[in-house]
Amino acid sequence: MEILEVKELTKIYGKGDNQVIALDHVSFQVKKGEFVAIVGASGSGKSTLMNLMGGIDRPTSGDVIVDGKQIFAMSESSLAIFRRRNIGIVYQFYNLIPNLTVDENIMLPCLLDNRKPDSRKLSKIVEMTGLSHRRNHLPGELSGGQQQRVSVGRALINDPAFILADEPTGNLDSKAGREIIELLMSANRKANQTLILITHDENIALQADRIITISDGRMIRDEVMRV
Amino acid sequence: MNILCSFAFHQLKRKKSRTMITAAAIALSAALLTAVVNFAASGNRMLSGFLGSDYGLYGNAYTMLLLIPAAFLAALIIAMSVIVISNAFRMSANERISQFGTLKCVGATKNQIYKTIMYECILLCTGAIPLGILLGYLLSFAGIGVVNLYMEELNVLVRSMMKQVNFQLSFVFSPAALLISLVISLGTVLFAAMLPARKAMGISALDCLRNGGETDTQGYKHTKMILDAKRNIEYQLAKKNVSTNRRRMHSAVTAFTISIMLFVTMSGLKEIAGGIQSYLYQDYGCTVIADYTAKFKNTIHPKTGRRQQECAYPIDAKTAEEITEKLKGYQDTDIYGSGQDYSTYAAILTPQDLTEDMQKVLFRETGENPEIILDVERIILDDKHYREVCKQAKTAYGGIILLNDYKYNDKGTERHIAPLSMTVSTLKLEKADGCLDDITIDGVLKASEIPKELMYPNTNPIRLIVPSEGISLRGYNWMASPEDEDGFMEYARAVLESYFPQNGMDYDKAGYTSRVYGAQDFVKIMNIAIILAAFFLYAFVFLLGLIGVLNVISTVSFQIKLRARELAVLQSVGMPSESVQKMLNIESILCWGKAVIVGLPAGMCIVFIMMRCVKILFPVSFHMPWAAIIITILISFLVMWGTIRISARALKKQNIIETIRI
Known part of the structure; x- marks a missing residue:
């Protein structure tokens, strides 16, 4: 069953001589529980693709269908609500709210929905991230790796349709980076959580079920590594 | 929460x-x-x-x-x-x-x-x-x-x-x-x-x-300015920063501009009020004035279409003289009694009857006219002072004396001119009903010879002192300079009350009123009004200005903090902290200059327009409030300069590398 469908996705920045085609008719599908790595050189269009899949940016043409819903047919507010309930995003630079504790940052998508998450579920996620002893700490009191684990926890809290991780290890040392990938893979394997990981690290990409290669805005390869 | x-x-x-x-x-x-x-x-x-x-x-x-x-x-x-x-x-x-x-x-x-x-x-x-x-x-x-x-x-x-x-x-x-x-x-x-x-x-x-x-x-704007190594780099950077980031400082400059404009406007208003007060201050040569004023109604005569005045309770010359004598009875005080009638007669004149100056004034106001009709002011005086005026005008007791002076507001300047040429010896006067009276002028007093008691603000072009017999007027004044002012005022009130009993009624109901007051009371009232108005307006402008200053402090300090990285980069490429401070100082001068360049002329323009409006009504002297303008310039400069210096001082404590990494 396809959880994500990317259809002829094109994004063009600028006009006339300044026109840059960041993404050129990219299409693929992702099945439920799949771990997909998107690789490509710097400036190849990976982040643009991620922003479009996450509904943060709008395409020049094409469509993204998440769980059977055309996300760009939605209004901006509906898309924001859809995003917080169905898509978990992990950034390279964590993007945590500095004045919220670990628990609050993880709960943020639920809090924006004016609901408190199940405390057992929250504890499970906190435990999974290995931050049980730091639940009331602020992001500024955590290491980079710990902050990124909070970010992963936040992405998982709503049982999203898929997790989008944009270079989640790019700002971490190798040990912390490994731990994050293990955390994400554990969610993928144990909870059958769909994972789309953008990386330029070949070793990480090789652990995925499938590798999509982007170059100059085009999808040049789609390799299935394991079934 | x-x-x-x-x-x-x-x-x-x-x-x-x-x-x-x-x-x-x-x-x-x-x-x-x-x-x-x-x-x-x-x-x-x-x-x-x-x-x-x-x-x-x-x-x-x-x-x-x-x-x-x-x-x-x-x-x-x-x-x-x-x-x-x-x-x-x-x-x-x-x-x-x-x-x-x-x-x-x-x-x-x-x-x-x-x-x-x-x-x-x-x-x-x-x-x-x-x-x-x-x-x-x-x-x-x-x-x-x-x-x-x-x-x-x-x-x-x-x-x-x-x-x-x-x-x-x-x-x-x-x-x-x-x-x-x-x-x-x-x-x-x-x-x-x-x-x-x-x-x-x-x-x-x-x-x-x-x-x-x-x-x-969209805050950054492109400028054509290119940095030139031969010119002062701090100045060039400051100028570029101010012109490219103009929207960031926009609100601070606007609030400052409004504060400067308001302060200058208020100061100008106070100057204008002071000018009006000086104009209204008249030295009548007396300290106490008693007067009687009857209610009147202006109507139009049905046949001639001329304006006429109807008055139910006029005062006759005989009663006025009696009151003069009674008032003199208080410690033998000298009383200057005078009454004016502005509405009974109009003089029918030809252009030749008028002086060139008067013709210019009239033609400017009404255009050329072969027959000129001017309002006549008839004045009666108490017997003693009438005799004195007759003597001064070298005419016999009972003569008609022309006060040949016309005072008018010439675009804000008070001017005195002689209205009638010296050849005029008779005047044709017409009443509202069209009846004509020819009178002979027996004596003439020039502006310099007219008693100061008769130099009040609003006068008619043709002024005649006439013998008082048989004349009834709407109002009459008794002017005095008694040694015991309070005692005289009390005495005068009792005298007037005995002649014109008010019976607890006001002017409107009784049809007349009599008053006794200090000659400078009106000026005192105006002075109090000006003090109160100035107090409130300055308090208002000060508090409003304070809001503006708070904004300047908040914006400037925020902008400096926001630019911490940019300033650290400048220092990292070799700009000494003194030069950074100098650049910020120049920026403060440029922003302050922007506010002053707009706020000051705007405030001065408002003051100038207000002054022009006031000058239509009053011939007042006026000066720009230069002291207030200089104070405004200095205070606004100090606020801007001080805020930038204090905000920039906080940056000195920051580590350049740490700041760049943020």
């Missing part, structure tokens, strides 16, 4: 100094609005007590008199508050833009971003507006106290001229006024916060993450 409210609360807690400055601006704005509304309510109570609940005959005029200044002042406060408070929230939104980006990425809606800023506003309002309203009541209470310090003196003066008058300004606590203050204050702050909130909610999540620091990404 709601998560959005918690964000807002945290932001206020984190940025304590800006929170304090914004809260102070909101409180001051609410205080000023409350004070204006409360003064209007107190004024309403005073006028209702004095004129009746509907303000009587001129109700609409009095309502306008109360509402127009209140609405004008409220509009000024609201405009200034919106600029300042909006700027504070814009700065807050700018600081949190990357946070908004994160929130949007994890699914916050536009509306939730909007609410975050509005919660911040509501939290601030919760504390600042009640405080401001309280402060406003304290201000109006203190203001009313100041007014009442002068009110008793004012009442004594006014009572001596207008009987049965008692002005009293009392502190009014009206729930309606409180509600109005609350609604206007809250509305102003909410509107001010709404502008940046709407802007922030409109930015896409991607832009928030990319730009992470400025809601207004």
Whole structure:
């Protein structure tokens, strides 16, 4: 069953001589529980693709269908609500709210929905991230790796349709980076959580079920590594 | 606590100094609005007590008199508050833009971003507006106290001229006024916060993450200026910074401009009021004036179409002379009695009868006319002074004497000219009903020879001192300089009351009034009015200016902090900290210069326009308020310079590498 469908996705920045085609008719599908790595050189269009899949940016043409819903047919507010309930995003630079504790940052998508998450579920996620002893700490009191684990926890809290991780290890040392990938893979394997990981690290990409290669805005390869 | 409210609360807690400055601006704005509304309510109570609940005959005029200044002042406060408070929230939104980006990425809606800023506003309002309203009541209470310090003196003066008058300004606590203050204050702050909130909610999540620091990404403008190594680099960088970042400092410069403009305008207004006061100050050569004035009605004669005056209770010359004699009885005081009749006669003249100067004035006003009709002022004097004038004019007792002087307002300058040529010896006078009387002029007094008792402000072109027999007039004055002023005034009141009993009725009901007052009482009243007006206007401008200054401090310090990385980069590439400071100093001068270049001429233009309007009515001398202008320039410069220096000093403590890495 396809959880994500990317259809002829094109994004063009600028006009006339300044026109840059960041993404050129990219299409693929992702099945439920799949771990997909998107690789490509710097400036190849990976982040643009991620922003479009996450509904943060709008395409020049094409469509993204998440769980059977055309996300760009939605209004901006509906898309924001859809995003917080169905898509978990992990950034390279964590993007945590500095004045919220670990628990609050993880709960943020639920809090924006004016609901408190199940405390057992929250504890499970906190435990999974290995931050049980730091639940009331602020992001500024955590290491980079710990902050990124909070970010992963936040992405998982709503049982999203898929997790989008944009270079989640790019700002971490190798040990912390490994731990994050293990955390994400554990969610993928144990909870059958769909994972789309953008990386330029070949070793990480090789652990995925499938590798999509982007170059100059085009999808040049789609390799299935394991079934 | 709601998560959005918690964000807002945290932001206020984190940025304590800006929170304090914004809260102070909101409180001051609410205080000023409350004070204006409360003064209007107190004024309403005073006028209702004095004129009746509907303000009587001129109700609409009095309502306008109360509402127009209140609405004008409220509009000024609201405009200034919106600029300042909006700027504070814009700065807050700018600081949190990357946070908004994160929130949007994890699914916050536009509306939730909007609410975050509005919660911040509501939290601030919760504390600042009640405080401001309280402060406003304290201000109006203190203001009313100041007014009442002068009110008793004012009442004594006014009572001596207008009987049965008692002005009293009392502190009014009206729930309606409180509600109005609350609604206007809250509305102003909410509107001010709404502008940046709407802007922030409109930015896409991607832009928030990319730009992470400025809601207004259009803030930078291209300039043609290219840095030239041969010229002062600090100056060039400062100039480039000011012209490329002009929107960032826009609100501070605007608030400063308005403050400068208001201060200059108020100072000019005070100069104008002083000029009017000097003009109205007349040395009549006496210290006490007693007068009688009968009610009159201007009508148009049905046959001739000429204006005529109907008066039920005129005073005849015989009664006036009797009163003169009685008043003289008090410690043998010299009394100068005079009465004027402005409306019985008009003189029919030819251009040859007039001097060239008079012709120029008349032709400028009415165009060339072969037959000239000019209003005649007939003056009667007490017997003693009439004899003196006859002697001075070298004419026999019983003669008609021409006071050959016409005073007029020549575009703001008082000019005296001789209206009739010296060849004129007879005048053809016409009454409103068309009856003609030919009179012979027996003597002439030039401007320099006219007694100062007869040099009052408004005079007719043709002025004749005539023998008093058989003449009845609408009014008569008795001027004196008694040794015991209070005793004489009491005596004179008793004399006038015996001739013209008021029986507790006012001028309107009795059909006449008699008054005894100090010759300078009017000037004193005006002086009190000017002092009070100046006190309130300066207090108003000072508080409004304070809101502007708070904005300047808040904006400048925020901008310096926002530019910490840019300044650290400059230092890292070899710019000494002295040069950075110098560049910032030059920037402060350029921003201050912008405010002064606009605010000063705008204020001076308003003063000039006001002065031109006043000069149509009064020939007053006027000077630009240069002292106030110099003070404004100095204070505004010190505020801008001082804020930049203090803000920049905080940067010195920062580590360049750490700052660059942020």
